[in-house]
Amino acid sequence: MTTANRLRTDRLPGLVTTAYTFDVPVDHAAPQGEHLTVFAREVVAAGREKDKLPWLLMLQGGPGQPCERPTAPSAWLGRALKDYRVLLLDQRGTGLSSRVNRQTLPLRGDAKAQAEYVAHFRADSIVRDAELVRQALIGDEPWSIYGQSFGGFCSLTYLSLFPGSLRESLITGGLAPLTATADEVYRALYPRVREKNEQFFARYPEDAEIARRVVDHLLAHDVRLPTGERLTAHRFQTLGMGFGTHREFDSLHYLLEMSFVDGVGGPELSDPFLIQAGARLSFAGAPLYALVHEAIYAQGCASDWSAQRVRAEFPEFDLEGDWPVLFTGEMIYPWQFDEDPALTPLKDVAEILAARTDWGPLYDPEVLARNEVPVAAAVYFDDMYVDSAYSLETASVMGATRAWVTNEYEHDGAGRSASVLDRLIKMARGEL
Known part of the structure; x- marks a missing residue:
């Protein structure tokens, strides 16, 4: 008892x-x-x-x-x-x-x-x-x-x-x-995230150029966060996770406006930007979120990295090209278990959970x-x-x-x- x-x-x-x-x-x-x-x-x-x-x-x-x-x-x-x-x-x-x-x-x-x-x-x-x-x-x-x-x-x-x-x-x-599967859920949510991006860049039009510049810099350089891990372009893209809350547009704007500083070798991402971005991107405070997020939609079937697979149906979220950068939302991707030190030791666990088919009804x-x-x-x-x-x-x-x-x-x-x-x-x- x-x-x-x-x-x-x-x-x-x-x-x-x-x-x-x-x-x-x-x-x-x-x-x-x-x-x-x-x-x-x-x-x-x-x-x-x-x-x-x-x-x-x-x-x-x-x-x-x-x-x-x-x-x-x-x-x-x-x-x-x-x-x-x-x-x-x-x-x-x-x-x-x-x-x-x-x-x-x-x-x-x-x-x-x-x-x-x-x-x-x-x-x-x-x-x-x-x-x-x-x-x-x-x-x-x-x-x-x-x-x-x-x-x-x-x-x-x-x-x-x-x-x-x-x-x-x-x-x-x-x-x-x-009864909707994770795939069905993400097919509905990616357009919602795209709409939030449109609203964000309508509020802060100049941030579209800054985001593109940051992505291009990350694609061309090995940039390290103060904690030592690499900040990749697709990890930077996940900063849109909070777009569905009241003040997140403003918070991300103020982060982007401090992104670059002129260093010895030319423009580079500033330490204040890297420190704040790293804190926002780390799952150290909530690793369970990353492990079971897709499983909350799994009933009798595998989630199988749904957000990653369904994303292929929305090419506007691709990063390489001359089109505007779109931030992603509440999606978990398998590469995050390679890049976030809080998640890296749990990669095999995440793979097993993503492949699990015998989830019971919720x-x-x-x-x-x-x-x-x-x-x-x-x-x-x-x-x-x-x-x-x-x-x-x-x-x-x-x-x-x-x-x-x-x-x-x-x-x-x-x-x-x-x-x-x-x-x-x-x-x-x-x-x-």
Whole structure:
């Protein structure tokens, strides 16, 4: 039986947080086998610690990203704390839960054993962890869930597996395609990324020439980051991963404008540019993201480096030529496991996972069709990460589901404005 191990309570301005750990099985099909640790942080508004409040579990985006570290009751969290006691879960493999990275995975044995272990780090396992956490904290009492991005994918898995444990489900930018393969997903997303590039260069027209100049320089020179690895042209191209968030256009612009400096041998990429670009490109903080990203779409088939294969259908993303450079988005490519030191030791593991065909189902369409748990979802019409057409298709086949379609916000809308979660709460309660 899983128990809640209370670690400490901290007081921040406007917040009281309590840290917990929980022991859960690596493989929920073998509960008596090996266990790992999951970390979670309870957050309550200051002065309401002893109030009887309903619980809201926050399922973070990713995959492979830890939950946010609260510093103030702002945006979605501030709104949630008006009504709920919030639990911020570090999904298995992330944050202060048992970590997965180049340092820990070799403890599993060879690449095959490591891949078998990582295969237990998808939404189905995350949700089963959360269900054990719920029982340890509040017994048979149901709770509400809030899923952002990949956390919304996890929410649909939760609704498939344990609908009786839920009061309501709030989702932002995370109504997942229920049956689409990774290939189908990327065929929808590459045009979205192209559109974001067009918007970026419309805002900063001069950056098209700078990006082309950087690519040509990288194609002609062996440029090294301060950490020692080479900065290649196609690695530079992945700096568009954040294009679907509110401030990323400006952030990349300010990076590009400092790209070159006149050195002894002529123009070269500046140290400030290389330092910042290297930090943005490294997966040292989230290697699990790279390992399982395509697997979040795999149900009974191999992902087989889908983003790399489907990219061949979009030649406008090719780098060599005199046409404009287009940055790529939330895509993982096999060459990244050759070039990123945080991923290089995991290359064989990634290859095994990409070839794996026996991935189990993540959703139960029949259960979701009969769903009676109130679901309110924000669908961002121009979302670069989760195609809105797929999201609306999912909403149309789920019971008790209401979708709010908006182009007022980007993918990170709930992190910017409390009004996003406020609207979803009112929708779930039938007030809107």
